[in-house]
Amino acid sequence: MIVVGELINTSRRSIAEAVRSGDRERIQAVARAQAEAGAAFIDVNAGTFVEKETDYLLWLVETVQAVTRQPLCLDSPNPAALDKAMAVHQGVPMINSISLEPERYEAMLPLVLDRPCKVVALCMGQTAMPTTAAERMAAADELIGRLTAAGKPVGDIFVDPLIQPVSVDTQMGRAALEAIAGIKGNHPSVNTICGLSNISFGLPERKRINRSFLALAMHAGLDAAILDPTDPQLRASRLTTAMVLGEDPYCEAFIEAYEQGWLA
Amino acid sequence: MSFETLSQTVIKGDMQAAAELTRKALDDGADAQQILDQGLIAAMDVVGRKFAEGAMFVPQMLRSAKTMQQCVEVLKPHFQGAGMTTKGTIILGTVKGDLHDIGKNLVAMMLEGAGFRIVDLGVDVSPAAFVEAVAKENGQIVGMSALLSTTMPAMAETITALTTAGHRETVKIMIGGAPVTADYATSVGADCYAPDAGSAVTEAKRLLDV
Missing domain, CATH: 3.40.50.280 (Cobalamin-binding domain)
Known part of the structure; x- marks a missing residue:
């Protein structure tokens, strides 16, 4: 399970304040905590600042990479901001994201081809959000087909089936799970990823919902998730599920976590 | 005429019962606009308030709103003159x-x-x-x-x-x-x-x- 740490996002008030005031230590502490909790990528998102997004994104890349060896997930719908952020990023970043919306696809394609990177491919339709598993799988087929034909290695693609809240439509959890399984069935070498907490929007006890959904999604074939790696119960759930699914040889990670005392 | 029972039914999201109560209120001679204002919109005010307080959640809100829509369908043919009065x-x-x-x-x-x-x-x-x-x-x-x-x-x-x-x-x-x-x-x-x-x-x- 590849964990993308979601906490450095300016839609969170404490992060927005730290970015605005140039508080390097605050950002670096959040980056370190996520890396220590097992994040393989650290997401950075300064989208709420609109005009200043590019400057702040570059500052975040430099600030976070000064203290962690983890590559970053550069998170923006803005191709110009991503282009500049990729130029200063050390190592191979994950780019979040490309989709089939024509304007976005055309603008993002050269960016993700020019330099080595992982790319999140959203199963957004050309004119609407997907509803069914079949719509998600069709979008995935087209994205994977077009990106690989353009020269992107399939293993660098992280397909996001787009998780929608069960509060709005109770069939959305199942639709996403069936899409993950279907996409992995059709394209075994592609990766799947999702923004986990979308599933629980509009409901109480969101963390419980996120944990249950993560376990089910891992069973369906989810390879990566954008989540809070420092949430101890989510971390425990992730480790336990991986073990039960046979992805933890000799149950080593599970037992180690138990010995370190944070499974309780 | 009190529309308290109708309001409670809309808040609960019981579609059949709410549509039934709306029909009954019309049969009893209530004015369609009055049923809308004092029964349905009043109920949705409560829903909005509870939602803001974290005492109701999105699925419940959707259910109440759907219930209200069904009641409005029942009311529609009964509005006087220019039809339903709205807030804008x-x-x-x-x-x-x-x-x-x-x-x-x-x-x-x-x-x-x-x-x-x-x-x-x-x-x-x-x-x-x-x-x-x-x-x-x-x-x-x-x-x-x-x-x-x-x-x-x-x-x-x-x-x-x-x-x-x-x-x-x-x-x-x-x-x-x-x-x-x-x-x-x-x-x-x-x-x-x-x-x-x-x-x-x-x-x-x-x-x-x-």
């Missing part, structure tokens, strides 16, 4: 280049529940389409949603288009969506920022003083 007309849409509609749909539902007439233009709505709808539908508020930092500037473009078309003096502008902030609303010259469906109702009432 609100033009809603997700801005150009943006396909996200979950938040916008929740806002539409709650505004409708509060007694506003909603003209929902859907997603990927161009500034010209907003302008056209304001003119055609006599819109008093334009509500715009954006979920992407790259599509937020379309809010400013729409406001400019409304100004150019001469509508800015007569129409109020409300914006919302995950990356949108109160500061951003001020910077683009919107009249208000609504962070969620509950506050959209509060703000719309304030803007139109209803």
Whole structure:
């Protein structure tokens, strides 16, 4: 399970304040905590600042990479901001994201081809959000087909089936799970990823919902998730599920976590 | 006549019972507008308040709103004269280049529940389409949603288009969506920022003083 740490996002008030005031230590502490909790990528998102997004994104890349060896997930719908952020990023970043919306696809394609990177491919339709598993799988087929034909290695693609809240439509959890399984069935070498907490929007006890959904999604074939790696119960759930699914040889990670005392 | 039982049934989201109670109220001689105001909209006020307090959640809100819609269908043929009186007309849409509609749909539902007439233009709505709808539908508020930092500037473009078309003096502008902030609303010259469906109702009432 590849964990993308979601906490450095300016839609969170404490992060927005730290970015605005140039508080390097605050950002670096959040980056370190996520890396220590097992994040393989650290997401950075300064989208709420609109005009200043590019400057702040570059500052975040430099600030976070000064203290962690983890590559970053550069998170923006803005191709110009991503282009500049990729130029200063050390190592191979994950780019979040490309989709089939024509304007976005055309603008993002050269960016993700020019330099080595992982790319999140959203199963957004050309004119609407997907509803069914079949719509998600069709979008995935087209994205994977077009990106690989353009020269992107399939293993660098992280397909996001787009998780929608069960509060709005109770069939959305199942639709996403069936899409993950279907996409992995059709394209075994592609990766799947999702923004986990979308599933629980509009409901109480969101963390419980996120944990249950993560376990089910891992069973369906989810390879990566954008989540809070420092949430101890989510971390425990992730480790336990991986073990039960046979992805933890000799149950080593599970037992180690138990010995370190944070499974309780 | 008291509509307390009807209100409670709408809050609970019991569609069949609520439609039945609405029919019964009409049979008992109640006025359709009175049933709407004191039974249905009053119920949705409670739902909105409970939602804002965290005492009700999205699925319950949707269920109540759907229940109200069924009751309104029962009422529709019974309105006197010019038909249903509303609190005003609100033009809603997700801005150009943006396909996200979950938040916008929740806002539409709650505004409708509060007694506003909603003209929902859907997603990927161009500034010209907003302008056209304001003119055609006599819109008093334009509500715009954006979920992407790259599509937020379309809010400013729409406001400019409304100004150019001469509508800015007569129409109020409300914006919302995950990356949108109160500061951003001020910077683009919107009249208000609504962070969620509950506050959209509060703000719309304030803007139109209803």
